[in-house]
Amino acid sequence: MNDVENARVAKEARDSIAAGSGSSRSSGELAEAAMRRYFAAESYRARKHEERSEEDEERPMTGMAVRDVMTREVHSVRKSTPIAEIAGILVGRGISAVPVVNDDRYVIGVVSEADLLLKHVESVTASRPRVPGIRSKSDGRAAEDVMSAPAVVVEAGRPVVEAARLMVGHRVKRLPVVDRYGKLTGIVSRADLVHAFVRTDAEIRDEVLRDISELTRRPSQGEVRAEVENGTVTLRGEVERRSQAVLLAALVRRIAGVVKVVDHVRFGWDDEANR
Known part of the structure; x- marks a missing residue:
């Protein structure tokens, strides 16, 4: 192009x-x-x-940064959060994914609708030989069992176009936003970026x-x-x-x-x- x-x-x-x-x-x-x-x-x-x-x-950049368009009230879960509870959060909040954080608010993964659907598909698929020592997502009971890791994140001070590039490259709908120390501070969606670009x-x-x-x-x-x-x-x-x-x-x-x-x-x- x-x-x-x-x-x-x-x-x-x-x-x-x-x-x-x-x-x-x-x-x-x-x-x-x-x-x-x-x-x-x-x-x-x-x-x-x-x-x-x-x-x-x-x-220093004078253009629009991710922090200017992100949602600051972000819902997160722990790796031990039950899958049923995560599904309730996604449905109840009308969101497509939720970050998984540790005790210090560092993002260790993301659980998306796709992750939950994959678990469901695997659970209803005909049984097949398992590799010893390797768990399938269908066996999962908590966030750590089904989350996508490592998480794709973007720093709050980066240009919005960088967030767009990450979304395109990794084919995700939203990104957890972290501060300079890597701690969760917000979330940015494709819709947020489109509004910024237009x-x-x-x-x-x-x-x-x-x-x-x-x-x-x-x-x-x-x-x-x-x-x-x-x-x-x-x-x-x-x-x-x-x-x-x-x-x-x-x-x-x-x-x-x-x-x-x-x-x-x-x-x-x-x-x-x-x-």
Whole structure:
């Protein structure tokens, strides 16, 4: 998928969600299709721009982080929690998975609807020879017997696009969110991310301008203008150094909702020429 296709796919996702109420397809089908297309586009963009300069790596992100969209009131269970109780939590709370934590709130696994269904399927399947010493999920009585481990988690301070990439790569609907020490602090779902990605051009432009202001604090460091249309950001102007221009484009690409960056920023001198 190239940049043009990436921009087209993401725009289709935005349009699908916006037009959902007037479609003959169910809202669930529209949301599912939109999420698949948008996650594919965002995952591609994240992989393409994964390599970062040292200066970029050290600079704090000004874009939307997972903590900005996650649900903080997260329900968790212990490894000893009975399966029947977990099923009741999923049904009663209307959620598709629940994190399993230890006494210190570290996430050690996740029990999902799929895990419980697999247990049920195995329990009603015709008996077959068992490998000595290995338990089947159908034998399980508690969370530790059926949970998926290790758990796929995301840190609260990471960009939302990273959470999208993890969901796409691991084919999960939600991720436990942990703090810098690895302790459970929230949960983020696909719906949370879609709402974050589907932003107006005005919202995207405001965030782009904040990045520009941060990077060009003094007049001598340059002046850059930004235009946004359907998630495509066009940058024009001039900065002092080439590294500033590269960094600015990289930061804008990581802003939630940006599907493409057209970079027309000039620079006064090439400080990367001899690297």
